[in-house]
Amino acid sequence: MPLYVEKKPDVLITEDGVRTDGRLPHEIRPIRMTVGILDKADGSAFIEWGGNRILTAVFGPREVHPKHLALPDKALIRTRYNMAPFSTPERKRPGPDRRSVELSKVIREAIKPAIFVENYPGSVIDIFVEVLRSDAGTRVAGVNAASLALANAGIAMRGLVAACAVGRVENFIICDPNHDEDMWGDADMPMAMLMESEKITLLQTDGPMTDEQFKEALEMGRRCIRFLYEMQKEALKRPYLIVERSVFEQGEV
Numbered sequence: 001m002p003l004y005v006e007k008k009p010d011v012l013i014t015e016d017g018v019r020t021d022g023r024l025p026h027e028i029r030p031i032r033m034t035v036g037i038l039d040k041a042d043g044s045a046f047i048e049w050g051g052n053r054i055l056t057a058v059f060g061p062r063e064v065h066p067k068h069l070a071l072p073d074k075a076l077i078r079t080r081y082n083m084a085p086f087s088t089p090e091r092k093r094p095g096p097d098r099r100s101v102e103l104s105k106v107i108r109e110a111i112k113p114a115i116f117v118e119n120y121p122g123s124v125i126d127i128f129v130e131v132l133r134s135d136a137g138t139r140v141a142g143v144n145a146a147s148l149a150l151a152n153a154g155i156a157m158r159g160l161v162a163a164c165a166v167g168r169v170e171n172f173i174i175c176d177p178n179h180d181e182d183m184w185g186d187a188d189m190p191m192a193m194l195m196e197s198e199k200i201t202l203l204q205t206d207g208p209m210t211d212e213q214f215k216e217a218l219e220m221g222r223r224c225i226r227f228l229y230e231m232q233k234e235a236l237k238r239p240y241l242i243v244e245r246s247v248f249e250q251g252e253v
């Protein structure tokens with residue numbers, strides 16, 4: 001079987017800011033959100049974002065097993081991020097690895113501040129994030145879908161958590177990096193916000209940025225996240241329906 005080798009594109013971004021997939025710096029890949037698609041889960045959501053396909057399911061609040069893990073005054077929140085073996089160009093070894101353990105934690109920390117955990121003492125809320133197809137930005141896609149699945153399960157929340165990554169390719173700050181930009185771009189910065197207060201619940205940076213570039217990236221991230229939030233609200237109003245927007249235009253939010 002030939003080895004799958006990825007090739008760096010000759011040009012990651014043109015002088016006019018046109019990216020490898022034809023987007024401009026402020027444009028998001030096409031997104032669809034569908035809520036409530038699993039009848040066996042208490043809450044569920046499916047997100048398609050660029051080439052990402054991610055299914056999230058929420059179970060709970062329910063009894064904790066093993067019992068000694070139960071917290072007397074609040075709910076235990078457990079998150080599992082998992083990539084299917086067929087979700088990557090080359091078959092991924094099934095089961096947990098370092099990256100999935102880390103991303104499970106990152107997603108849990110991003111979502112947890114939204115949940116009124118004190119409303120559910122002694123119980124557990126399990127959040128499953130199953131990546132069926134991956135195409136860069138799975139953690140932020142997972143946060144958006146997990147938040148929808150929690151709301152769909154009727155869990156008491158302060159607000160939704162919305163998320164988007166931004167990045168830098170040469171001198172351009174870009175939103176929603178694609179696979180090429182994630183691999184060969186200069187910086188990548190996934191972000192999430194609890195929308196009720198716009199408090200940041202996830203902010204990671206990978207790669208160098210000047211103070212000015214960081215400020216610009218943060219502002220672009222905020223704008224993209226507000227856009228995602230509008231989509232989430234629409235998806236929740238019309239469960240079982242698809243909300244689709246192709247691109248985020250500068251100045252829309």
Ligand code: ADP
Nearest residue numbers: 088089090092134135136137138139140179182
């Ligand atoms: P994120 O998906 O949140 O951007 P990473 O930056 O770790 O997280 O991964 C970027 C992309 O690299 C993923 O979305 C996926 O497409 C790809 N990727 C991650 N892990 C693997 C893997 N084990 N095998 C192949 N591709 C992977």
